[in-house]
Amino acid sequence: xxxxxxxxxxxxxxxxxxxxxxxxxxxxxxxxxxxxxxxxxxxxxxxxxxxxxxxxxxxxxxxxxxxxxxxxxxxxxxxxxxxxxxxxxxxxxxxxxxxxxxxxxxxxxxxxxxxxxxxxxxxxxxxxxxxxxxxxxxxxxxxxxxxxxxxxxxxxxxxxxxxxxxxxxxxxxxxxxxxxxxxxxxxxxxxxxxxxxxxxxxxxxxxxxxxxxxxxxxxxxxxxxxxxxxxxxxxxxxxxxxxxxxxxxxxxxxxxxxxxxxxxxxxxxxxxxxxxxxxxxxxxxxxxxxxxxxxxxxxxxxxxxxxxxxxxxxxxxxxxxxxxxxxxxxxxxxxxxxxxxxxxxxxxxxxxxxxxxxxxxxxxxxxxxxxxxxxxxxxxxxxxxxxxxxxxxxxxxxxxxxxxxx
Numbered sequence: 001x002x003x004x005x006x007x008x009x010x011x012x013x014x015x016x017x018x019x020x021x022x023x024x025x026x027x028x029x030x031x032x033x034x035x036x037x038x039x040x041x042x043x044x045x046x047x048x049x050x051x052x053x054x055x056x057x058x059x060x061x062x063x064x065x066x067x068x069x070x071x072x073x074x075x076x077x078x079x080x081x082x083x084x085x086x087x088x089x090x091x092x093x094x095x096x097x098x099x100x101x102x103x104x105x106x107x108x109x110x111x112x113x114x115x116x117x118x119x120x121x122x123x124x125x126x127x128x129x130x131x132x133x134x135x136x137x138x139x140x141x142x143x144x145x146x147x148x149x150x151x152x153x154x155x156x157x158x159x160x161x162x163x164x165x166x167x168x169x170x171x172x173x174x175x176x177x178x179x180x181x182x183x184x185x186x187x188x189x190x191x192x193x194x195x196x197x198x199x200x201x202x203x204x205x206x207x208x209x210x211x212x213x214x215x216x217x218x219x220x221x222x223x224x225x226x227x228x229x230x231x232x233x234x235x236x237x238x239x240x241x242x243x244x245x246x247x248x249x250x251x252x253x254x255x256x257x258x259x260x261x262x263x264x265x266x267x268x269x270x271x272x273x274x275x276x277x278x279x280x281x282x283x284x285x286x287x288x289x290x291x292x293x294x295x296x297x298x299x300x301x302x303x304x305x306x307x308x309x310x311x312x313x314x315x316x317x318x319x320x321x322x323x324x325x326x327x328x329x330x331x332x333x334x335x336x337x338x339x340x341x342x343x344x345x346x347x348x349x350x351x352x353x354x355x356x357x358x359x360x361x362x363x364x365x366x367x368x369x370x371x372x373x374x375x376x377x378x379x380x381x382x383x384x385x386x387x388x389x390x391x392x393x394x395x396x397x398x399x400x401x402x403x404x405x406x
Contacts (some may be wrong), residue, residue, distance in 0.1 A: 003152075004190065004245065004246060004249065004250075005152050005155045005156050005159065005186070005187070005190050005246070006190065006194070007190060007191060007194035007195065009152065009155075009156040009159075009190075010156045010159035010160060010162075010163065010187065010190060010191055011163070012156070013056070013060045013153070013156040013157045013159065013160055014160045014163055016059070016060050016063050016064075016157075017056060017059060017060065017157065017160060020049075020055075020059055020092065021048060021049060021055060021056055021059070021160075022047075022048060022049065023164050023168075024043065024044045024045050024047050024048050024164070025044045025047065026041050026042070026043055026044070026164075026165070026168040026169055026300070027041065027042045027044055027273070027275075028040070028041055028042075029041065029042050029272075029273055029285075029301075030272070031268060031272040031273070032268075032285065032288060032289070032301075035289070036288060036295050036297065036299075037295075037297070038295060038297020038298065038299070039297050039298040039299070040288065040295075040297065040298070040299050040300075040301065041168075041169050041172075041298060041299070041300045041301070042273065042275065042285070042300075042301055042303050043161065043164070043165055043168075043300050043301070043302045043303065044275070044303050045161060045281070045302055045303055045304050045305065046275070046276070046277050046278070046281050046303045046304065046305050046306025046307075047306065049088060050081070050084040050085050050087075050088045050112070050116070051081065051084060051112070051305060051306050051307040052081040052084070052085065052233075052281070052304055052305035052306070052307060053158060053161055053184060053302075053304055053305070054078075054081040054082045054084065054085030054086075054148075054158075054305075055084070055085035055088050055089055056085075056157040056158055056160055056161065057085070057149075057151075057153065057154035057155065057156075057157035057158045057183060057187075058076075058082065058085035058086045058088070058089040058090075058146060058154070058157070059085070059088075059089035059092070059093070059157065060153045060154070060156055060157035061089075061146050061147075061151060061153040061154050061157065062074055062086070062089045062090055062093050062095060062144075062146065063089075063093055064153055065095075065144055069144050070093060070094065070095040070144075071095075072141075072142045072143055072144060073090075073095055073096040073097065073098065073141070073143040073144070074086060074090050074095050074096070074097050074098075074143055074144045074145075074146050075097070075098045075099070075100070075134050075137050075138050075141075075143040075144070075145055075146065076097070076098075076099050076100070076134060076145070076146040076147075076148065077099070077100040077101070077127060077130035077131040077133065077134035077135075077148065078099060078100075078101060078127065078130070078148055079101065079102055079105055079106075079109070079127050079130075079232045079233055079235065080101065080105055080106055080109025080110070080112075080113070080232070080233065080307055081109070081233050081280075081304075081305050081307055082146075082148040083099040083101055083105075083109065083113040083118065083120070084109065084112050084113050084116060084307065086099060086118065086146050087099060087113045087114075087116030087117055087118035088116045090116075090117070090118065091116055091117045096119075097116075097117065097118040097119070098118065098119045098120075098121065098134075098137060098143060099113055099118045099119070099120050099121070099134075100120075100121050100122075100123050100124075100130040100131075100133045100134040100137070101113070101120055101121070101122055101123075101130055102122070102123075102124050102125055102126055102127060102129065102130050103122045103123070103124065103125060104125065105122065105232075106232065106307070106308075106309035106312065107309060108307065108308075108309050108310070109307050109309075110122070112307065121133070121137075126227075126235065126237065127148075127235065127236060127237075128236070128237045128238065131148075147240070148180075148181055148183065149180070149181030149182055149183030149184075149186075149236075149240050149243050150181060150182075150183070150240025150241060150242045150243055151242070152242065154183050155183050155186045155187045155190070155242070155243070155246065156187060156190075157187070158183045158184045158186070158187035158188070159186075159187025159188060159190050159191050160187070161184065161187065161188060161302065162175070162187065162188040162189075162190075162191035162192055163191055165188075165300050165302075166191070166192075166195060166196060169298060169300055171298050172196075172199055172298050172299070172300050173198070173199060173200065173296035173297060173298055173299065174199065174200045174201075174202060174293070174295060174296040174297070174298075174299040174300070175188055175192065175199060175200070175201050175202070175299070175300050175302070176202045176204060176284040176287060176288065176293055176299060176300070176301045176302070177201075177202075177203060177204065177284050177301070177302035177304060178203070178204050178205070178231070178233075178234050178280050178281065178282075178283040178284055178302070178304050179203035179204060179205050179212060179234060179247075179254060180205075180209075180233060180234030180235065180236040180280065181236045181239060181240050181243055182203070182212065182239050182240060182243030182244065182246065182247050183240075183243055184302070184304060185201065185203040185243075185246075185247060185251055186242075186243045186246035186247060186250070186251075188201055188302075189201045189246060189247070189250035189251045190246065190250065192250075193250050200252045200253070200296055201250070201251050201252050202251070202252055202253045202254070202255065202287070202293050203247065203251050203253070203254040203255070204254070204255055204256070204257060204283040204284050204286070204287040204292070204293075205234065205254060205255075205256050205257075205283070206229035206230075206231040206234060206235070206256065206257065206258075206259065206262065206279075206280075206283060207229070207256040207257060207258050207259075208227055208228045208229035208235075208258075208259060209224065209227035209228065209229045209231070209234065209235040209236065209237070210224075210227075210254075210256045211223070211224050211227075211236060211237060211238055211239055212239055212244075212247060212254045213254055213256065215238075215239050215244060216247070216248060216254065219248075220244070221238050221239045221240070221241060221244045222238070223237055223238040224237045224238070229259055229262075229279075230259045230262060230263070230279045230312070230316060230319075231259075231262055231278075231279035231280040231282075231283060232279070232280065233278060233279070233280030233281070233304070233305055233307075234280040234283065253293075255287055255292040255293060256292070257283055257286040257287050257290055257292055258290075259279075259319070260319065260323040261286040261287070261289065261290040261292075261323075262279050262282055262283055262286045262316075263279075263316050263317075263319040263320035263322075263323050264286065264289060264290075264320050264323045264324055265282040265283070265285040265286035265289055265320075266279060266282045266313075266316050266317070266320055267316075267317060267320030267321065267323075267324065268285070268289065268320075269282055269285060269303070270317070275303060275306075276306055276308065276313075277303050277305070277306050277308070278305045278306055278307050278308035279308070279312075279316065280304060280305055281303045281304045281305040281306060282303065284301035284302055284303070284304075285301050285303070288301060321379070324382065324383070325380065325382045325383025325384075325385070325386050326379065326380055326381065326382055326386075327356075327377070327378075327379060327380070328353075328376075328377070328378045328379075328380050328386045328389070328390075329375075329376070329377050329378075329402070330375075330376055330378070330390065330400055330401065330402060331373055331374065331375045331376070331400075331401045331402075332344060332373070332374045332376065332393060332398045332399065332400050332401075333367070333371060333372070333373050333374075333398070333399040333401070334371070334372060334374070334397070334398050334399070335370060335371060335372070336362060336370050336371060336372040340372070341358075341360060341372075341374065344374060344393075344398065345358075347392065347393065347396060348376070348378060348389065348393075351385075351388065351389045351392055352381075352385075353378045353379065353380050353385070353389050354378065354379040355376060355377070355378055356377040356378065356379060357376070357377045358374060358375070358376055359374070359375040359376075360372065360374055361373045361374070361375070
């Protein structure tokens with residue numbers, strides 16, 4: 001089915017969602033506004049019920065099933081946010097839910113999905129593989145498959161985000177949002193093209209899982225042979241047929257950002273905006289920080305989800321600090337003599353850098369006799385401070401190398 005969703009569909013979806021979902025807040029971002037020279041607002045969908053916008057589309061889809069269909073139960077596949085949205089919506093509407101999730105799905109998302117009452121089955125390494133398993137389950141049992149993005153009811157539900165944006169920020173000129181399968185950006189574009197055709201809609205994908213750019217270039221959905229990104233919520237290997245048509249016809253541009261860009265954005269959102277967001281939810285901000293989007297202020301960036309694994313958060317914060325030049329990993333090679341390590345650490349301290357950990361290694365094939373290598377993790381105040389520290393160490397006779405990525 002490739003007929004476009006219309007504004008009336010989104011408005012009808014909003015009526016269905018009354019009293020179920022909340023109108024999430026719109027918050028100003030002072031650091032982004034200062035950096036980009038115009039008002040930047042954050043649409044806080046990570047504060048939606050179940051932690052993301054996904055409950056909007058899931059509820060609309062399940063609410064429009066017949067009583068007989070709901071009695072058969074629903075089935076879905078997701079890395080986490082759609083899973084929670086379906087589980088919550090099914091519970092509210094009295095339907096049983098089975099959700100297939102990748103085996104490496106974040107544990108908090110798995111636990112939350114179970115907490116909303118769904119039966120969870122961990123199958124496959126990716127969402128695409130979980131989708132196949134869910135569709136097979138639907139065919140075998142008669143449960144209704146609730147697609148995470150490629151259905152008009154789902155797109156209409158997600159489009160209600162745009163109705164709120166236009167009411168909360170009527171002067172908006174650009175809307176930037178993350179893109180996985182394309183349901184959210186499709187719904188936003190439907191509303192914007194109908195009510196505010198002057199507003200630019202920009203989708204953002206993680207560079208390691210960007211199926212839309214090659215698909216748009218080919219004029220049809222193209223499946224990625226492989227993909228990998230920290231933004232598991234938008235790691236989708238192929239656009240949907242329906243969402244591809246919407247993006248192709250209605251969205252102005254789809255850009256990509258690196259995992260380093262995403263990590264930097266997450267760190268800024270946490271430190272400066274006090275917002276805890278998952279990687280997929282921060283890609284819009286990442287694109288703004290990286291200069292990947294031509295900003296027509298006021299700009300609204302959608303923070304689409306906040307369901308982040310605390311362990312992943314620790315790694316992402318460290319990666320964000322490194323991307324911002326505030327966390328430095330180096331190896332220093334020097335002569336092996338008493339007091340040498342103390343001297344090295346003293347010099348680092350004199351430059352007001354903080355050593356986090358040290359690994360002292362004497363035996364390695366690439367070390368010469370009488371030589372030692374010290375691997376250091378160091379907190380600095382930024383890229384300039386890191387460069388100054390490295391230059392000072394080299395000036396004092398140390399061989400300094402960037403440590404390999406862990």
